[in-house]
Structures are given as C-alpha cells and as structure tokens.
Amino acid sequence: AQSVTQLDSHVSVSEGTPVLLRCNYSSSYSPSLFWYVQHPNKGLQLLLKYTSAATLVKGINGFEAEFKKSETSFHLTKPSAHMSDAAEYFCVVRPTNFGNEKLTFGTGTRLTIIP
Amino acid sequence: DTAVSQTPKYLVTQMGNDKSIKCEQNLGHDTMYWYKQDSKKFLKIMFSYNNKELIINETVPNRFSPKSPDKAHLNLHINSLELGDSAVYFCASSQDPSGNEQFFGPGTRLTVL
Structure with missing residues (x-):
C-alpha cells in the first residue's frame, strides 16, 4: 500500500521569498512521485515528476523537488514566489514505474502569496 | 484547443435523479480516468479505462456507471443521486x-439538493 502526507494544509509566503511545500510518502515499492497544481476553479496540472532518474527534478514555473529516499520525502521548492503561484498543490505517489497502478493523492497544501 | 473537456461545468439536481457527465480528450491518449474531489479538496480515483476497457474500478457505489464509446470519450452516469454525491x-x-x-x-461541480 502507498500513502502520501502533506505536512502543511496552508502555507503563506511573501512575494519574492522562497517557497517550501513538504511531502512525505510511504510505498511498498519504488515509487514514482508527482506534484500537481490546481488553480481556483481549474483542473490539475502536472508541475513535475520523479520516476527513478535524477533525484533533483525540475518542473515548470521555476519549481523543483528533491527525492530523498532516506527521509521518504519529496518536498517542493521555488526560490522566489510569484503572485501567480497562489494555488492548491498536491503531492502524488504511485508505487511502480510501470503498469497501471493508481495514483494516490495527498490532501493538498494551499499556497497563499502575500503582496 | 481544449485537451480534456467536460460537460457540463456545473450541474445542480435533486436527490433521486439520474445524470450524466461527458468527457472528451483530443490528445490521442489511450487511458482515461474519473476522479472525485470532495469539499476538503481530497481527490480520489473512481475509474480508469484503457482503450475502452475498464482497468481500475475503485470501491464506488454501483449507481456510478462509466461508459467509454471510444478511446477519446469516457462518460459518467450516476443513478439515484444522493446528497453525498455532491x-x-x-x-x-x-x-x-x-x-x-x-x-x-x-x-464538473455537481450539487445534489
């Protein structure tokens, strides 16, 4: 079985300051990990994914995440927040790199950007 | 061009009614999914189809019936709607x-009254 825990339900940062959204996972197998973003009243969009290649993954809009197996973490970071980053962010785990294993979503972190 | 489109965007209906939500993708993908997001933003998979065949069927009431007429379409029909389906x-x-x-x-935001 797999699960994912997003440690903060709400994060507020000032525009121009760094963003850190935390995610821990558990999986019986080597996981694939994803971050999705959901802007208000929109569908989800893939930010980045880890599928057993480089542990530091770069995504769209300046976001990146680092897979740390020893810490079972996949935290999302961005050096400088922009107002357009305000959204809900979901950490997602899938237990294998192939096959049709389903995605398990975290409960989401709402990111607020203070002008 | 819209990659994945759903209709309707909003659906308000009474308990006990039957309703359908349509989905179409123009990406040429083989696999389609239905997810439910509750009021706390928790997202859970309901069904997955690959080339019109059901491959994931989570514990969902049998009032929910997906139908895939071709691999570009996956529709969701819900019978006897309940408040908890909102x-x-x-x-x-x-x-x-x-x-x-x-x-x-x-x-598609479904509200059952």
Whole structure:
C-alpha cells in the first residue's frame, strides 16, 4: 500500500521569498512521485515528476523537488514566489514505474502569496 | 484547443435523479480516468479505462456507471443521486496506463439538493 502526507494544509509566503511545500510518502515499492497544481476553479496540472532518474527534478514555473529516499520525502521548492503561484498543490505517489497502478493523492497544501 | 473537456461545468439536481457527465480528450491518449474531489479538496480515483476497457474500478457505489464509446470519450452516469454525491468530478487522460502524466479536465461541480 502507498500513502502520501502533506505536512502543511496552508502555507503563506511573501512575494519574492522562497517557497517550501513538504511531502512525505510511504510505498511498498519504488515509487514514482508527482506534484500537481490546481488553480481556483481549474483542473490539475502536472508541475513535475520523479520516476527513478535524477533525484533533483525540475518542473515548470521555476519549481523543483528533491527525492530523498532516506527521509521518504519529496518536498517542493521555488526560490522566489510569484503572485501567480497562489494555488492548491498536491503531492502524488504511485508505487511502480510501470503498469497501471493508481495514483494516490495527498490532501493538498494551499499556497497563499502575500503582496 | 481544449485537451480534456467536460460537460457540463456545473450541474445542480435533486436527490433521486439520474445524470450524466461527458468527457472528451483530443490528445490521442489511450487511458482515461474519473476522479472525485470532495469539499476538503481530497481527490480520489473512481475509474480508469484503457482503450475502452475498464482497468481500475475503485470501491464506488454501483449507481456510478462509466461508459467509454471510444478511446477519446469516457462518460459518467450516476443513478439515484444522493446528497453525498455532491463534489467536483474530474476527468483525466494519459498516454498509457502507467499514468506518468495525466491531463485533467476543468471539472464538473455537481450539487445534489
């Protein structure tokens, strides 16, 4: 079985300051990990994914995440927040790199950007 | 061009009614999904189809019946709607069942009164 825990339900940062959204996972197998973003009243969009290649993954809009197996973490970071980053962010785990294993979503972190 | 589209965007209906939500993708993907997002934003998969065949069927009441007439369409029919069915329903697609990158539709907000 797999699960994912997003440690903060709400994060507020000032525009121009760094963003850190935390995610821990558990999986019986080597996981694939994803971050999705959901802007208000929109569908989800893939930010980045880890599928057993480089542990530091770069995504769209300046976001990146680092897979740390020893810490079972996949935290999302961005050096400088922009107002357009305000959204809900979901950490997602899938237990294998192939096959049709389903995605398990975290409960989401709402990111607020203070002008 | 819209990659994954859903209709309707909003659906308000009475308990006990039957309703359908339609989904279409123009990405040429083989796999499509239905997710339910509750009021706390928790997202859970309901069904997945690959080339019109059901491959994931979570513990969902049998009042929910997906139908895939072709691999570009996955519709969701709900019978005897209940208050607890109120949620946002998202359709998604991916190139294959690995689901490495899923493209989501804009969602259908269903309100059951």
